[in-house]
Amino acid sequence: MSETIVRDLIDPGEAAINRYRASGYVEDVLPIRPKDRSWKTPQFITVWMGPIHNILSYFTVMTFFALGLNAWQVVGAIMTAAVIVSIGYVLNGQAAAKYGVPFAMQLREAFGHKGALVPTWIRGIIAGFVFFGITTVSSAQAFNVVFETIFPGFMNIGDGADILGLPIPTAISYVVTWVLTVGLFLGGQVFLGKFSTWANPGVYILIVIAVIIAASNAGGFGEVMSIRPVDSLVTPLVFITCVSMLVSNWAGPIVNTGDYTRNATAMKHPAIGFPVGVIGSYILFALVTVSFVASLQVATGGDFDINRPGVFVEAIDSIGNPFVIVLLIIAMNIGAVVFGVFGNMLPAGLQLAAQLPKLFTVKSGAILAALIGTVILPWQFVENTDMLFLFYSFIGSMFGPILGIMLASYFVERGRTQDLNGIYADYRGGEKGSLPAYNWPAMTVLILSFVVTMAGRIPGLSSIEFFAQVNNLAFFSGLIIGFVGYTITIFVNRRRV
Numbered sequence: 001m002s003e004t005i006v007r008d009l010i011d012p013g014e015a016a017i018n019r020y021r022a023s024g025y026v027e028d029v030l031p032i033r034p035k036d037r038s039w040k041t042p043q044f045i046t047v048w049m050g051p052i053h054n055i056l057s058y059f060t061v062m063t064f065f066a067l068g069l070n071a072w073q074v075v076g077a078i079m080t081a082a083v084i085v086s087i088g089y090v091l092n093g094q095a096a097a098k099y100g101v102p103f104a105m106q107l108r109e110a111f112g113h114k115g116a117l118v119p120t121w122i123r124g125i126i127a128g129f130v131f132f133g134i135t136t137v138s139s140a141q142a143f144n145v146v147f148e149t150i151f152p153g154f155m156n157i158g159d160g161a162d163i164l165g166l167p168i169p170t171a172i173s174y175v176v177t178w179v180l181t182v183g184l185f186l187g188g189q190v191f192l193g194k195f196s197t198w199a200n201p202g203v204y205i206l207i208v209i210a211v212i213i214a215a216s217n218a219g220g221f222g223e224v225m226s227i228r229p230v231d232s233l234v235t236p237l238v239f240i241t242c243v244s245m246l247v248s249n250w251a252g253p254i255v256n257t258g259d260y261t262r263n264a265t266a267m268k269h270p271a272i273g274f275p276v277g278v279i280g281s282y283i284l285f286a287l288v289t290v291s292f293v294a295s296l297q298v299a300t301g302g303d304f305d306i307n308r309p310g311v312f313v314e315a316i317d318s319i320g321n322p323f324v325i326v327l328l329i330i331a332m333n334i335g336a337v338v339f340g341v342f343g344n345m346l347p348a349g350l351q352l353a354a355q356l357p358k359l360f361t362v363k364s365g366a367i368l369a370a371l372i373g374t375v376i377l378p379w380q381f382v383e384n385t386d387m388l389f390l391f392y393s394f395i396g397s398m399f400g401p402i403l404g405i406m407l408a409s410y411f412v413e414r415g416r417t418q419d420l421n422g423i424y425a426d427y428r429g430g431e432k433g434s435l436p437a438y439n440w441p442a443m444t445v446l447i448l449s450f451v452v453t454m455a456g457r458i459p460g461l462s463s464i465e466f467f468a469q470v471n472n473l474a475f476f477s478g479l480i481i482g483f484v485g486y487t488i489t490i491f492v493n494r495r496r497v
Helices: 014-022 041-046 055-066 071-092 094-099 103-111 117-150 168-186 189-218 236-249 251-255 268-300 311-317 322-355 362-375 378-382 385-413 440-457 465-472 474-496
Strands: 004-006 009-011
Touching: 009 094, 041 268, 055 071, 055 117, 055 236, 055 268, 055 311, 055 322, 055 385, 071 094, 071 236, 071 251, 071 268, 071 385, 094 103, 103 117, 103 322, 103 385, 103 440, 117 168, 117 251, 117 311, 117 322, 117 362, 117 378, 117 385, 117 440, 168 322, 168 362, 189 268, 189 322, 236 251, 236 385, 236 465, 236 474, 251 322, 251 385, 268 311, 311 322, 322 362, 378 385, 385 440, 385 465, 385 474, 440 465, 440 474, 465 474
Parallel strands: none
Antiparallel strands: 004 009
């Protein structure tokens, strides 16, 4: 293959691309050549700015207060997570930025042609479907406040009746959010990039205004930073558990960050853009979290249920200015919608199109994710902090080892190179490529890591401190087991050779 280097990027050449296309690979999963890329530093700065301020992220941080953290500790946990998420984006995005290969195809080097189906379905199908549903229902709960403000009596529609456990007003809000999300996805990635670039600054303006009002309601930032709704002992493990939960909230995009970095016009753009955008956004995210809870505490006299993630919607409502509240919720839901598209629908569509090209395009696969994400009744996961915590430990136990194995494969095993001919070999057409059908060492490490990290949820083992703590830190536990475990197999196999 006649690869060439263009601005530190690898161009496989038109002949190679045509050969891969002739083998049956759809356009969306082919390598993007350097000349066809368009994302620079501003796009990587802004792509996650709005999505970070989605309602589900705030629901997650409510559990930090429920575990006993004070305002300063919550801010510390949020910023620690921001740094870790940034590092994950930069490191795991390098391969795709260099070669232009999407996540679903990149997995083949680490797990094998057929083995890649396992992490593909975990990320694109299981997580994509569930995350889409949970994100959409959390946004719908926030939209209830908007509709009640604009249409007084909206929350009385149905007289308390529900549809499969979802109150009718929230079901209406869910449909609205669902349609907006799917509609934005159908607008295409170019439109999404432009939308994020221009919409996110508007989100930030509204959020800054709301933070000022909330802090004023609480009596100033001094009072804001003194809040602690639940007074209980916070150990280092509890703090790290909170960090792990918030990182798990973004573990999916970390794992498939290659779907975005493959659009980079140079390696430096995501390396600069991601940290600036993520860390900068999380600073404001932290201020929103503590100031809104402080405002709610003053407005209610401390009489609110911090164990219910949805209490954050009440915190927004405590700002007191209907105009600002409506605009703020709309702004935050713009972030949630973009997160639903970039973080859930797009990965699901790409994975289905890559592995089942005769059945799905990226669009049809993504719409399927939106449909199934509703059928699973996602509102059950945001009923209380225990359900949300269980969800994140499950997600972390899967994404952590996938990320660890991918990093070990690219940096340790392959020395920052990719075998494009091996990745795009026509196995269905009888071509015998350089990659195995199943990379059993990677598959074994993935399975063992999941079993170990989820053992703390099994009756009998949950009472054993070691397994309980490993599960509490599911993402970090899985990441360490995945990276170290697969690295060991790499060196063992090299010695055998």
